[in-house]
Amino acid sequence: MANENQWSRVNRNRNMYDNHPATEPPRIPKSNGNGGPKKPRKKRHWVLAIFLWLVVLGIIGGLAGTAVFVTYANDAPNITQANLASETSSSIYDNQENAIWKLSTVDRDYANSNEIPKQLKQAVVATEDRRFYKHNGVDPIRIAGALLANIRGSSLGMQGGSTLTQQLVKLSVFSTSTADQTIKRKAQEAVLAMRVEKNFSKDEILTFYMNKVYMGHGVSGMKTASEYFYGKPLTQLSLAQLALLAGMPQSPTNYDPYLKDTSRATERRNTVLSAMVKYGAITQNQATAATKTSVTDGLQDLTTKAKLANNNRQVTDAYVKSTIAEAKALGYDTTKSGLKIYTNMDSTMQQYMYDTANGNSVAFPSEDAQIGATMTDPSNGKVVAQIGSRNNQILQATNHATLTGRSAGSSIKPLLDYGPAIEYLNWPTYRTVEDKKYKYPGTNIDVYNWDRKDMGNITMRSALTQSRNIPAARTLEEVGGASAGKFVNSLGVPTNHIPGGQDAINLDASTEQEAGAYGAIANGGTYYKPSYITKIVTADGTTHNYNTTGKRAMKTSTAFMLTDMMKGVIKPNATASDAIIPGLHQAGKSGLVAYGDNENMPDQAIKDAWFTGFTKAYALSVWTGYDWPAKNYIPWTYQDLPAQYYQRVMSYAMQNKPNTDWTAPDTxxxxxxxxxxxxxxxxxxxxxxxxxxxxxxxxxxxxxxxxxxxxxxxxxxxxxxx
Structure with a gap:
């Protein structure tokens, strides 16, 4: 039997070998200690190892995240009832930190809880935060839902993770700039939301929120919006109107019922009504009936309401427009609350420029004649004052000071023609230029001087001071368009092509651009981009300072020689004699733009009139003309209007400034x-x-x-x- 059992084991082992492919060498099973083969070890220990490592990493990550969260939380700003209850309007200040403008067209009317209908409260909660009464300021379930929606590509996005309390905190103490939406701010937002929930009731929090949200048209708060849009208190609004107000804060611009296309406002209102049904606040029949109401039902005409409250808004209108544009370029949402924008505006100078444009000290040809003027400090590019129009009865009119698209006429010559000639070709001020019959290169178009005469060979100085067009065109051709373009672009006057031909006397510019460019000449060749804002303080108290860094745009020799030549423009019997201020060291250049032969205007009619002048303390660029030049023109007898305006303003500005002359550099x-x-x-x-x-x-x-x-x-x- 023993032999049979032994052979049986051998045969069984042979059968095991027969199951392997012929190419695989036979493997003899290890003994299990009892004479039989050892069972294979289960290779699952790696799963356990990975799991343990994940647990360890999770713990480490959790601890690190907690540490970061605690650090951020400790840096969170204080939040008070005053922050929550009041809507801090964004304001603009002058260079003495006096408020000159509030970024709100109406006063905010605060609503107490009993002035807010129950249905409106239900509409806001149902739409913005359905679990509002169940969380303590931060809702993990809502955050998880927002993350899932974000992964799926839903429009809910990450913002959907914020509770009403968190949104209130953001509106109350944090910047609304997208650049400030960091992990740190999110952590602090969560901490403060929990603090708010601990110290205030849900009804108080909801009331704070409904008084805080921006509703468009410069209006903050739902009570104010009700009065502004409908002329009624909240308690008198219909269900459809309440639903519209409840849905607007998410995007006041897109859901504005005053837009020509009201489809988005209607869709948003209906979304709120559906949410109210799901929340149990209204029945489906009530929602259906409300959706049949036009979204424009009951809206007031806002024409008369558009007039702004501040008495001085006409005076500062243009400067504020430019300030808001700069703030937006810096990444701030100026429709939101809590910004304090400090500017370089000299209020006294601003008022004087406004009074001069709208008073009797300078005669304009008609009430419709317009003006644009910008004054800067050449040493740093700060815009001291700016006027965008005159007789500005309807606010938010065109800002002619920054308007491009109008030819600068001969005022462009120092920047495009003679400046590059000195800079790149080393022309002296007495270099000979030809004032003889000439056609623009590559064309049959004759170039004419303003008097339709030629003076033969003259110096560059004479050509500039007497504003001869033919020498300017010849100079641009000799300098070359590429070099001329490089020079004028470095002075903040952009070109979308290589200058040439008629550009020599016809390049477009704005008074803001010319004030900055001439300021570079005044300070010896360093260009500073005109700037309005010196600092912005956000709602959380953070101060952001802004200073313009100057860039070398030309040699000191070029700046001095241009200045010396342009002094001759402001002399008796010169082209800008009306700008003379006895004893003042100053320089500048005038510019007139005539109509073409095919524009059917009288002889010597002027389309645009310019004068840009400067001292060492100020650069001032002035444009005058009409919004509709095809219908109106400046008579020849009013050609000196910009120089006259400059003379009045610069005389006033230089009263308390040093009257210093320019010194020739050693070059x-x-x-x-x-x-x-x-x-x-x-x-x-x-x-x-x-x-x-x-x-x-x-x-x-x-x-x-x-x-x-x-x-x-x-x-x-x-x-x-x-």
């Missing part, structure tokens, strides 16, 4: 030519175009090179451009 050399002190860039070569003037020939004892005449002009052999 320029003076040269006396015909009793005029001219200047050239020290040690630089330049090419003279056209025949030399008599007073440009070498003086006694000078060589042609010493006289600053080089190239073909030195031997008087050419009459063309080089």
């Amino acid at each position: 320029v050399t003076p040269k006396v030519r015909g009793n005029i002190v001219e200047y050239e860039v020290k040690g630089e070569k330049w090419s003279n175009g056209g025949l030399p003037l008599v007073n440009s020939l070498p003086q006694s004892g000078e060589t042609p090179a010493e006289a600053g005449i080089s190239g073909s002009a030195a031997v008087g052999a050419t009459t063309g451009n080089n």
Whole structure:
């Protein structure tokens, strides 16, 4: 028997081997200690290991998250009943921190709990936070639902995780800028929400919220919105109207019932009604009946309400427009509450500019004639004052000070033509330029001077001070469009093409742009982008400071030589004699834009009139014209209107400022030519175009090179451009 049992085991083992592929070597099972094969070990220990590691990592992550949360929580700002109960209007301040504008068109009317209908409270809770009465300020179930919706691509998104209490906290103490929606702020928001829930009842929290939310049109709070939109208290509104108000805070702009397309407002109102049915606040029949009501039912005409409350809003209107635009560019939502925006505006200067534009000290051709003016500080680019229109009876009118699309006329010449010629070609102020018959390159279009006459060969100084068009066009051609474009772009005047041809006397600009560009000339060549805001304090008390960094736009020699030439513009019998302020060191350039031959306007009719001038303390750019130039024009007798306005304003502005002249840098050399002190860039070569003037020939004892005449002009052999 023993032998049979042994062979049986062998046969069984042989059968085991036969189950393996022929290519696999036979494996002899290990003994289990009882003569039989050992059972294979279960290889599941790795699952347990992974699980244990996940637990450890989870604990570590939880502890780290808790530590971060606690750290953030400890830094959370204080929140008081005053923060919760009052809607802190965003305000704008001048450079002395006096309030000049509130970003709200109406006063907020606070509603007590008993003034808010039960149905409105139910509508808000049903739509915004159905578990409002069950959580303690933070709702984990709601957060989980929001995360799931976000993963699925639902429009609910992460904002859906915020409870009404958290939204109230955000509106009360935190910035609404998207840049500030960080993990830190979310953690602090949650902590403060729990504190609020601990110290206030649910009804108080809901009342705070309904008085805080922004409803569009500069209105905050649902009671104020009821009076503003319907002319009634909340208690007199219909179910359909209450549902509309309850749904608006999520997006007041999109759900505005005053829009031409009211489909989104209607859809939102109906969504609120459906939520109220699910919540048990109303029946389906009530909801159905309300959805049949037009979303515009009962709305008031807002035409008369659009007039703003502040008495000085007409005075500061343009400056505020520019300030709001800059704040938005910095990432702030100016429709929300709690912002304190501090500006560079000099209120005294702003008032004087407004009074001068709307008073009798400067005569305008008609009531409809408009103005745009910007004054900056050349040393830092800060906008001191700005006027966007005159006779501004309807607020929010066009801001002509920042309006582009109107030709700057001859006021562009120092920036596009002669500035680049000095900067890149080293032209001296006495360089010869030709004022002779000329066509724009590549065209049959003749260039004409304002008097339709030619003066032959003149100096660059004379061409600029007498505002000759032909020499300017020739200069731009010689400089080259690429170089001219680079120069003018560096001064904050953008071009969407390579300048050339008619651009020499016809490039578009705004007074804001020209004030910034001429300011760079005034300060010796450093460009500062015109800026309005000095700091913004957000609702949580955080201060954000803003300063413009200057960039070198031209050599000091270029800035000085341009300034010296433009002093001659403000002289008796010059093109801007009306800008003369006796004894004041100043410079500038005028500009007139004529109508084309096919525009059917009288001879010498003016479309746009400009003057931009500067001292070392201020740069002031002024434009005058009409909103509809095809119907109205500035008569020739009013061509000096911008210079006259400049003269009144700059005289006032410089009363208490140092009257200092510009000093020639050591990179320029003076040269006396015909009793005029001219200047050239020290040690630089330049090419003279056209025949030399008599007073440009070498003086006694000078060589042609010493006289600053080089190239073909030195031997008087050419009459063309080089």
